[in-house]
Amino acid sequence: MKSLEKHNKILTSATKVFAKKGFFNARISDIAKEAKVADGTIYLYFNNKFDILISVLEEEIGKIIEQIQKSIEKETDPQKMLTIFVQKHLATMKQNRNLAEVIHIELRQSDKLVKEYRNKTFKQYINVISHIIQRGQEQNVYRKDIKPGIAKRAFFGALDEVSRVWAESTGSTYSLEETTEQILALFLNGMLEKKA
Amino acid sequence: MKSLEKHNKILTSATKVFAKKGFFNARISDIAKEAKVADGTIYLYFNNKFDILISVLEEEIGKIIEQIQKSIEKETDPQKMLTIFVQKHLATMKQNRNLAEVIHIELRQSDKLVKEYRNKTFKQYINVISHIIQRGQEQNVYRKDIKPGIAKRAFFGALDEVSRVWAESTGSTYSLEETTEQILALFLNGMLEKKA
Amino acid sequence: MKSLEKHNKILTSATKVFAKKGFFNARISDIAKEAKVADGTIYLYFNNKFDILISVLEEEIGKIIEQIQKSIEKETDPQKMLTIFVQKHLATMKQNRNLAEVIHIELRQSDKLVKEYRNKTFKQYINVISHIIQRGQEQNVYRKDIKPGIAKRAFFGALDEVSRVWAESTGSTYSLEETTEQILALFLNGMLEKKA
Amino acid sequence: MKSLEKHNKILTSATKVFAKKGFFNARISDIAKEAKVADGTIYLYFNNKFDILISVLEEEIGKIIEQIQKSIEKETDPQKMLTIFVQKHLATMKQNRNLAEVIHIELRQSDKLVKEYRNKTFKQYINVISHIIQRGQEQNVYRKDIKPGIAKRAFFGALDEVSRVWAESTGSTYSLEETTEQILALFLNGMLEKKA
DNA sequence: GATGAATGAGTATTCATTCAT
DNA sequence: GATGAATGAATACTCATTCAT
Incomplete structure (x- = not known):
C-alpha cells in the first residue's frame, strides 16, 4: 500500500492548483493531472472536492x-x-x-x-x-x-x-x-x- | 432616473447575497429574488455575474x-x-x-x-x-x-x-x-x- | 405558460424511451431529444430522473x-x-x-x-x-x-x-x-x- | 474443484444482492463482499456484471x-x-x-x-x-x-x-x-x- | 424596459473493469 | 489463482445567459 505517499502527492498538487486558480475554479481533473493520477484515484483518498480543501x-x-x-x-x-x-x-x-x-x-x-x-x-x-x-x-x-x-x-x-x-x-x-x-x-x- | 435606482438595488442585493453565500455559491436568481426583479433584468444592468462582483x-x-x-x-x-x-x-x-x-x-x-x-x-x-x-x-x-x-x-x-x-x-x-x-x-x- | 403541454410531451417521450431502453439505460438526453427540448428543460418540470419515472x-x-x-x-x-x-x-x-x-x-x-x-x-x-x-x-x-x-x-x-x-x-x-x-x-x- | 465452489458462491451472492438492490443498483463490490472475495476475483469466473445476471x-x-x-x-x-x-x-x-x-x-x-x-x-x-x-x-x-x-x-x-x-x-x-x-x-x- | 422559460455547456462523482503484485 | 489499487469513461444535474413575448 503506497497510500500515504499518494495521499500527500494529491494534497501537494491540490495546494498548487488551489493557489493558482482558487478552490472554485480548480477542477478535479487539474489536481489529478498535477498529481499524475487518474481522476478517480483522488476519490480513493478523499471524499469529495471540498474534503481536499479541508484536508489542505x-x-x-x-x-x-x-x-x-x-x-x-x-x-x-x-x-x-x-x-x-x-x-x-x-x-x-x-x-x-x-x-x-x-x-x-x-x-x-x-x-x-x-x-x-x-x-x-x-x-x-x-x-x-x-x-x-x-x-x-x-x-x-x-x-x-x-x-x-x-x-x-x-x-x-x-x-x-x-x-x-x-x-x-x-x-x-x-x-x-x-x-x-x-x-x-x-x-x-x-x-x-x-x-x- | 428609474434605471439608476434599479442598478443600485441590484448592487445592494448582490452585496447582501455575496456576503451571505460568497461569490461562487451565490446564484443570479438569488440576487434577482433579493432585488425583486426577474433574472433576465439583471443582464440589462450588468454584463455577467462577475461584472456584478467587480461593480460591487x-x-x-x-x-x-x-x-x-x-x-x-x-x-x-x-x-x-x-x-x-x-x-x-x-x-x-x-x-x-x-x-x-x-x-x-x-x-x-x-x-x-x-x-x-x-x-x-x-x-x-x-x-x-x-x-x-x-x-x-x-x-x-x-x-x-x-x-x-x-x-x-x-x-x-x-x-x-x-x-x-x-x-x-x-x-x-x-x-x-x-x-x-x-x-x-x-x-x-x-x-x-x-x-x- | 405552455407548461402543461411541455410537461406531457416530456412524459410521453420518457414513456417511450423507458419502454425501449428501460429506466436505467435511458439517458436524460435521450428523453430530451425525443421531446425536442434541451436537457435542462426537463428539470423545469421534474426534480430528477427518478421523478420522471414515478410521474409516468x-x-x-x-x-x-x-x-x-x-x-x-x-x-x-x-x-x-x-x-x-x-x-x-x-x-x-x-x-x-x-x-x-x-x-x-x-x-x-x-x-x-x-x-x-x-x-x-x-x-x-x-x-x-x-x-x-x-x-x-x-x-x-x-x-x-x-x-x-x-x-x-x-x-x-x-x-x-x-x-x-x-x-x-x-x-x-x-x-x-x-x-x-x-x-x-x-x-x-x-x-x-x-x-x- | 475449488473453482466450481467459488463460482457457485459468487452466483449465490449475486442472487442475494440482485434480489435486494436490483441489478442496476447492485455493485460488483457488493457481490464481492457478500461472497467474501476480492472484486477482481469475480472476473476470473465471469466476463462482466451482466454475465453474472445471465448466469443466475x-x-x-x-x-x-x-x-x-x-x-x-x-x-x-x-x-x-x-x-x-x-x-x-x-x-x-x-x-x-x-x-x-x-x-x-x-x-x-x-x-x-x-x-x-x-x-x-x-x-x-x-x-x-x-x-x-x-x-x-x-x-x-x-x-x-x-x-x-x-x-x-x-x-x-x-x-x-x-x-x-x-x-x-x-x-x-x-x-x-x-x-x-x-x-x-x-x-x-x-x-x-x-x-x- | 421587463420577464422567466428555455437553453446547453460544463463537471464532480461513480463504478465496472484491469493488471501489477 | 487471488488481490484491491488504479483507471477513466460515462452521465445526471446545475445555473449563467439568452431571447421571444
Missing part, C-alpha cells in the same frame, strides 16, 4: 501551526517568544508560496465548514499571541493598557497582510529579515518619535 | 475610499489624519456588515480581474497610510526608521483583521471606540513599557 | 386505473363488471404499447419508491377484482370457496402476463376479443370438462 | 426448470401433472426468496440478452403448461374451447403474481398449500357457481 487546511496548515507553537513553548521570555513567532510565521509564508496563497484566499471562504475550521484550529494559533502579550504584561515588559484580545488580531492581521505580498508579487519585495525587523519595531516601539 | 468592489468600496480620502485631505496634522483614517475605516466596516464581508472574502479571490482591481484602486487606498507616515516622518513626528512601505501593510492588515470580527461574529465584541483607541495606541506607542 | 407511473397509469374503475362503478352485475374489467384492461394495454412496456418492466423495480407506489395505488386497482368477486359470492354467482385475496392476484397476474405478449412481440398474436373471451371462460368456467 | 438466470433458474420438468415427465395423467407443476413451482418460489425476487424483477428487463434468454429457456418452461392442457384436451379431461396458447400464459401469470407476494411481503401470507389448492380450483373449475 487541516493537515498542511496544521503542521505549520504545530511547529511554530513548539518552537515558542521552549522560550519563557516574551520578547524572544514574539520574535520567534514573527520570524517563523513570515519564514514559513515566504517559503511555501502555494500554501501561503491558499491560506490567504481559501481560509476566508464563507463556507460553513471552512469557518468551522477557522474557528477551531486557527483561533488557537492567534491566541498564542495574546498569551505572549499577557505574560509580558505580567512581567511588566508590555504595557498594561494594551488589550491582548484586540492586539492579537492586529498583530496577526499585520503579519498576514505583510506576507501576502510575497504570495502575490512576482518581482522583488522586502526581504524576510527586513520585514521581521520592521514588524517587531512597529509593534514594540510604535511609530511615535520618542520625545526627549 | 468598484462602486461600493470606491465610495468608501473616496469618502475617507476626502475627510483626510482636509487635515495636515499626521496624527489627526491617522486618527481619522482609523476611525472612518472601522466605523464604515462596523456599519455595513455585508460590504465588510464582501471585502474580507471576495477581495482575496485569485481571479485575475479581482487582482487587477486590488492592484489599482485598493493600493491607492493603502498608500494613503504610507503618505501619512511619510509626512509624519518629514515633520519629525514619526520615527525615521519605520519603512512606510511595510508599515502601511501592517497597518491595513491590522485594521482589516480587527474589523473582520464584526462581520463574522454574532455576539458582542469590542466597541468601535475601544478598538480605534487600541489600534492607535498600539501603532503609535508600541507595546513596550517605557522605561524611566 | 402516477399520472399515466393513474389515468388508466381511474378510467377502468369508473366504467365498472356503473355496473352492479358482477359478471358484467368482471367482463368490463378484462376488456378495458386488455384494450388499454394493447393500445398503448409503450406504457404497457413500462408497467410490465419498471413497476417491478426493487426501488423503494416504486414499491411504495405499487403498494399504494396499484393494490387499490387489484382490489377492484376482489371486491367484484366478493359481491358475486354474496349474490351466489361465484363459488364461496374461492378466496378473493388469492383469486384477485391470480386474475391480475393472468391479465398482466397475457398482455405482455403484445408489448414484446412484433408479429401477429391473439386478438383482443379472443383473449378477452378466453380469459373470462377460463376463470369463470375453469378448464375441466363438465361431466354430465 | 441460466444456471439457477435452469436448475429449477429442469427439476420441475423432470418430475412432471414421470406422470401421464394431465390432472396430476398440473397439480405437480403448481405445487413445485410455488414451493420453489416460496423456498428461495432471493431467486424468486430476481425472477420477478430482472427477468422483465428490456435488455436484449435478457429478452433472448426469456424467449429461449423460459418459453420452454411455459410450454410445459400448454402441453399438459393439450394432452388433457385429447383425453377429454379439459375443455376443447380452451386455447392452450392463451391459457398457458394466464396460468403462468397467475402463479407468478401469486408467488410475488411471498418475495415482497414480510408478514404472514397465504400458505403454500392453501395457495396451491386455490389456484387449481380456480383454473380447473372456474369461479362460477354450478347451477343445478
